Each structure stands twice: as C-alpha cells, then as structure tokens.
Amino acid sequence: MSRFLVTGAAGFIGSHLCEALLARGESVLGLDSFTDYYDPARKRANLTDALAAGLEFRRLDLVRDALDAALEGIDVVCHLAAQPGVRPSWSEDFDLYAQRNIVATQRLLEATLRAGGPRFVLASSSSVYGNVGEQPARESDRLTPVSPYGLTKAACEELVGVYRRVHGLSAVSLRYFTAYGPRQRPEMAFASFIRAVLSGRPLHVLGDGRQTRDFAYVADVVAATIAAAERLPGPVYNVSGGKSSTLLEAIAHIERLTGRRALLRFSPSARGDAYRTMADLTAARRDLGYSPEVTLGEGLARQVQAAMREPGELAEAVA
Numbered sequence: 001m002s003r004f005l006v007t008g009a010a011g012f013i014g015s016h017l018c019e020a021l022l023a024r025g026e027s028v029l030g031l032d033s034f035t036d037y038y039d040p041a042r043k044r045a046n047l048t049d050a051l052a053a054g055l056e057f058r059r060l061d062l063v064r065d066a067l068d069a070a071l072e073g074i075d076v077v078c079h080l081a082a083q084p085g086v087r088p089s090w091s092e093d094f095d096l097y098a099q100r101n102i103v104a105t106q107r108l109l110e111a112t113l114r115a116g117g118p119r120f121v122l123a124s125s126s127s128v129y130g131n132v133g134e135q136p137a138r139e140s141d142r143l144t145p146v147s148p149y150g151l152t153k154a155a156c157e158e159l160v161g162v163y164r165r166v167h168g169l170s171a172v173s174l175r176y177f178t179a180y181g182p183r184q185r186p187e188m189a190f191a192s193f194i195r196a197v198l199s200g201r202p203l204h205v206l207g208d209g210r211q212t213r214d215f216a217y218v219a220d221v222v223a224a225t226i227a228a229a230e231r232l233p234g235p236v237y238n239v240s241g242g243k244s245s246t247l248l249e250a251i252a253h254i255e256r257l258t259g260r261r262a263l264l265r266f267s268p269s270a271r272g273d274a275y276r277t278m279a280d281l282t283a284a285r286r287d288l289g290y291s292p293e294v295t296l297g298e299g300l301a302r303q304v305q306a307a308m309r310e311p312g313e314l315a316e317a318v319a
Contacts, residue, residue, distance in 0.1 A: 003027040004229070005074045005118075007062060007108065008081030009055070010034065010043035012183045013123070013176070013221055017078060018050040020222045028054075031070060033061040035100070037084060038186050046183050062104035071115035076229045079108055080123040082153075084185065086272045089149035101152040102159070109163045120160065120171040121229050126214070126240070126277050128154040128175060136214075136280035139175070139236045147272030161235060172228050177240035177279050181218035181299055182306035190250065190300065194307045196262065197254050203262045207269035209248040212276045214240040217299035220292040227288040240279035241299075242292045253297050257304045 004021050008014040009030025021028045030050065034040040051057060060070060062081055071077075083089075083100035105122070112120055127150030129137045145151045156173075163169040184191040196203035216239060224239040251262050269275075284290040294302075 001025055001027055002075040003029070003073055004076045004078060005029050005031065005070060006078045006080060007031045008079075008123075009050070009057065010047050011080060012046070012185050013179055013218055014080040015046035015050055015183060016181070016218050017080065017222050017225055018055050019053060020226065022050060022053040022055060024226075028056065029070065029074070030055050030057045031060045031062070032057075032081065034059060035083070042186065062108055063099050067107060067111035068114060071111050071118070074115060074118045076119045076121065077108065077112055078121045078123070078225060078229060079105065082123070084149070085187070086127060086147045086149045087270045089147055089152070090271060094148050097149055097152045102155050105156045105159050109159060109169070113163070113167055113169065117167070117169055119229060119232050120169055121225060122156060122160050122171065122173040123225070124157050124173045124175045124236070125150065125153045126175050126177040126238070126279065127274070128157065129274070129277070131274045132276050132278050136278040137238065138280045139238060139283055146274060149272070157236065164235060170232050170234075172232050172234040173236040174225060174228055175236065175238050175279075176221055177214040177216050177238065177277055179216050179218050179221050181303050183218075184303065189247065190254075190303060191307075193251060193254055193262070194258075194304055197258050197260050198307065200260070201263070202265040203251065204265050204267060205247060205251075206267055206273065207275070208266065209251070209264075210246050211269075211273070212244040212246050212278065214242070214244045214278045215250070215296055215299070216241040216292065217294035220294055224284060224288060224290045227290055231288060233287040237284045237288060237290075238279035238281055239284060239290070240281060240292070241294070241296065242279070242281055243296070244276070244278045245296050250296065250300065253300045254304065257301055
C-alpha cells in the first residue's frame with residue numbers, strides 16, 4: 001500500500017481519482033481549498049463517496065498555507081489542483097491563474113523536495129498545444145498555447161522539468177485532453193449541454209459546432225494517472241479518448257440519450273478556444289500501457305444518467 005497526496009481532491013477529476021485509489025486499497029490524503037470558481041457546495045458533494053471509503057481530507061491553500069505537514073509519509077503526489085477555464089484567463093483575474101497554477105506548483109515542488117522527493121504527477125492540459133493541425137499532437141511538438149490559461153499550464157510543465165533535471169525528482173506531466181463524465185464542472189460544454197436539453201432551454205454553442213475535441217472519459221483519465229504514478233517513466237504524456245468528435249456529434253448523442261431535441265443557438269467562438277484537439281497516444285500506450293476504454297456514446301450515457309439523478313434545478317427539469 002502506498003500513501004498518495006491528491007491536490008484538487010474535491011474537483012471533478014480529483015474526486016474520481018481519490019475513489020479509484022481507495023478502491024485499490026491505497027492510503028489517500030486529499031487537499032482542496034474550495035475556491036469559488038464554481039459552487040463549493042458541489043465540490044463538497046463530490047467528496048461524499050471518497051470520505052465514506054476512508055479518504056483523509058484537509059482544507060489547504062497551496063499558495064498561502066504551510067505544506068510540509070501534508071507531505072509527511074507521502075509516496076506519490078498527484079497534483080490536480082489548478083485555476084481552470086480558458087476564457088476567464090484573459091480577464092483581470094489572470095493573477096489568480098498565475099498564483100493558483102504557477103506559484104502553487106512551485107511551492108508544492110519545493111515541499112516535495114523537503115519531504116525526500118516522493119513521486120510527482122502533474123495534471124497538465126492539451127491547452128499547451130494551442131491549435132492542432134491535421135496530425136495528432138505529439139509530446140515532442142512545439143508548445144504554442146492560445147490562451148493565458150494554456151500558458152500557465154505550459155509553465156507548470158517547465159517547472160516540473162526543472163525540478164526533474166536539477167534535483168532528480170521523479171516526476172511526470174500528463175496532458176489531459178477534454179475530460180468529461182459525472183461531476184464535470186458545471187460550466188464545461190457537456191455539463192451545460194445536458195442541463196439545457198433536459199430543461200428545454202436553449203443550448204448555446206460557441207462557434208459553428210464543427211470544432212473537434214479528443215474527449216476523454218474521466219475513468220480513462222484516472223487510469224492513466226494511476227499508471228503514470230506507478231511507472232513514472234516520464235517526462236510527459238498525452239491522455240485522451242483516442243478519437244476526435246465534433247460538438248454537434250456530441251449533442252446528437254445527448255439528444256438520443258435523453259429523447260429530447262436540443263434548441264441550438266450559435267454565437268461567435270470565444271477567444272482562446274482551440275478549433276481542433278487530437279492526441280497521439282503512441283507514447284502513453286507504450287510506456288503506461290494506456291488504452292482508453294470508454295467510447296463517447298458510453299461516457300455520455302453515464303454522464304446523462306448522473307445528471308438526471310442530481311437534486312435541485314435539474315431534477316425539477318426532468319421530473
């Protein structure tokens with residue numbers, strides 16, 4: 001049994017990771033600061049099953065709080081905490097991205113060194129690539145982010161690389177492509193699309209809907225993260241669903257699964273949104289034994305079912 005530290009434990013992917021680790025019999029300490037990017041009550045609800053399964057949890061701010069005590073006895077650090085969101089990163093709130101992404105990662109890396117150097121897994125993002133061309137993005141490609149958010153994630157990867165090279169830290173960065181599934185952040189596309197269809201409200205699509213994404217179901221993302229923590233070959237790997245789909249194709253799946261038509265409303269694309277994302281998984285398959293198992297249709301079925309069980313506004317909409 002290993003002892004894992006998971007930052008961002010109350011988030012979408014972090015809560016699923018904690019549950020998966022606990023199911024394997026691992027010891028898990030989860031950290032989260034409950035920022036107000038979205039309703040903290042949702043984040044607390046995300047932790048329900050993990051806490052019941054034995055998760056040890058501490059509320060802690062990686063930017064301001066002392067970190068050494070949280071690293072005591074830790075074998076693996078899975079750093080998922082971050083300030084998310086491409087579009088808000090252009091605003092005057094960029095300081096939050098610099099603090100919660102770059103500064104928080106540097107402070108955690110320093111604490112990791114002081115703790116004797118447990119293995120370190122960074123959750124990065126496909127946003128570091130920017131607009132992908134006709135060929136799938138490879139880890140060796142030049143990074144050309146098209147948003148301040150993507151820039152901060154690229155900077156976090158560089159920080160991890162510095163500590164790996166200079167201090168010999170066992171570390172790996174994982175470039176998550178668009179993750180989805182139950183507990184997805186409420187402002188993300190599939191979560192908002194499902195709410196709109198179930199409630200009969202207009203479904204707002206930014207752009208023409210033909211932009212493509214290499215969507216990754218959350219259980220596959222978690223499996224890749226655990227494999228990286230175990231093998232730690234490094235330095236960086238793509239993690240995706242292995243097949244790109246358009247937003248319109250995803251919406252058609254949601255319509256079929258709910259038995260309802262979407263009231264589509266189109267508006268201009270947002271600044272910083274990449275038109276195409278697609279991952280080359282050769283390295284992850286070879287080194288991590290990673291093979292995504294959940295198709296887009298299967299994953300969306302699970303997310304729709306979870307959404308229909310949600311209390312409050314959405315439950316009323318589907319009653």
